[in-house]
Amino acid sequence: MASLCFESALHIAAQLRRRELSAVECLEYFRERVERLNPAINAIVVFDWDRAREGALRADRALAQGQPTGPLHGVPMTIKESFDVAGLPTTWGDPALSYVAERDDQVVARLKAAGAVIFGKTNVPYHLLDFQTYNDIYGCTNNPWDRTRTPGGSSGGAAAALAAGLTSLEVGSDIGGSIRNPAHYSGVFGHKPTFDIIASDRLAPPPSVAGIDLAVAGPLARSAEDLDTTLRLLVGPGRLNHAVKVELPQSRRKLSEYRVALWPSDPTSPVQREIADRCQSLGERLASLGAKVSDRARPAFSTEHAASVYRRLLSGATNAQSELTHRDWIQLDEERTRLRLAWQEFFREWDVVVCPIAAAVAFEHLHSEYRGRKLRIDGADLPYFQQLFWAGLATCSYLPSTVFPTGVGTQNLPIGLQAIGAAYADLQTIEFARLVAQEFGGFQPPPGFD
Secondary structure, eight states: TTTTGGOHHHHHHHHHHTSSSSSHHHHHHHHHHHHHHHHHOOOOEOOOOHHHHHHHHHHHHHHHHTTSSSSTTTOEEEETTTSTTTSSEHHHTOGOOOOSSSSOOOOOOOOOOOOEEEEEEEEEGGGSSSSSSSEEETTOOBBBBBTBBBBOOOHHHHHHHHHHSSOOOEEEESSSSSTTTHHHHHEEEEEEEEESSSSSOSSSOOOOOOOTTTTTEEEEEHHHHHHHHHHHBBBOOTTTTOOOOOOOOOOOOOOOEEEEEEOOOOOTSSOOOHHHHHHHHHHHHHHHHHHHHEESOSSSSSSHHHHHHHHHHHHHHHHHOOOOOOOHHHHHHHHHHHHHHHHHTTTOOOOOOEEEESSSSSSSSOOSOOOGGGGEEEEEEEEEEGGHHHHHHHHHHTTTTEEEEEEOOOOOOOOEEEEESTOOOHHHHHHHHHHHHHOOOOOOOOOTOO
8 A cells, every 4th residue: 555645546446446455444544644744734724534434434335235336436535625515614715704514515515426535625725816825724735845835726735635645636626727726836637627517516705606707626636537537527517507418528539649739938928948848848749759739829819818808807706896897797708709719710720739827836935915926937027927827828718728747847846737628628638638648757746755
């Protein structure tokens, strides 16, 4: 069991099905790691060990009777703090919002129905609105690669727990890169789904039950295979559209058959040279395998305009003081629809866009005044939130995007890239990430956590 902590959730599930270890043994294995290693990074902040053990015991009994409940049967995992788990607190990092959930979020219910054993919740920033993860309730989460740095946000606790081998699987949420940014900073995989294909009760701060524009729930994992399986488990209608059926197109092809557009950097949001270079070098390697690759292909719209539309929609969705009127939103939605149509036309010729998700690798903890923050990018101080451009490329137009690790850079910190695809091509962007990992290497553990 020595390396179990860094195995995929599917590998752990297979061992459980073959009864090479029990669900209780697996849970206790992770519990020992969490109690020993979590204090240094503070990734998991809510624990539910007693009920998790009861769940693991039920899983073992069911398996002994030949009745596994699903592909995650007996697999121990955590979930982002913002999702409701019946009997556990939900806070969104804000004491004023804190309550004990009475029922499971729809995402949690589907994970449990697939057999998962949820033993805790992972840390988030205040109201889920930061590229870092800290709040007044649970404190600050550190990056396992360098504890002086952030693991990202807002699903920072989720990504840090995965990278450190403290959990086998995670589900986060994303409106401004909140799945993809931590996946990049922490060296794991993350998938932002096409908008509205996964139902959740908690994509807006409590007590809201309506959800908000742009926000989605999606998986984080140590393998693309886990993303694929978890996405399939989570996709489905919500309580108010239960007659709707979501069926994503399959994707089976070789890397040599992909048509890849590279977007290494952009004047709207410059990125560190080594991130742009990593994107470019990946394209060169794909071209050497026979893939069609271009670093000039772009959808037919102004990047400055696209960034502006996204930022205004994001402000309207997340800022209670926003002065965006309904008439304003209708006009922005019209502009967004034109962007979506441009992307649709673009993806007739290309399968994926490979580009950064953030302007830099994980940066040192920065808890200064929110609006005045700057990031140092190759000697220049640039506005902290300027890098939202990279998240917004997919988010604004409701597109799927998969972040995958590409190894470490010169500072021995992970570099992840995102693969953006056409609407509902979620399985294709995940499959692309799987093939890239298979060919060039995927997740690797941070030093000191083996």
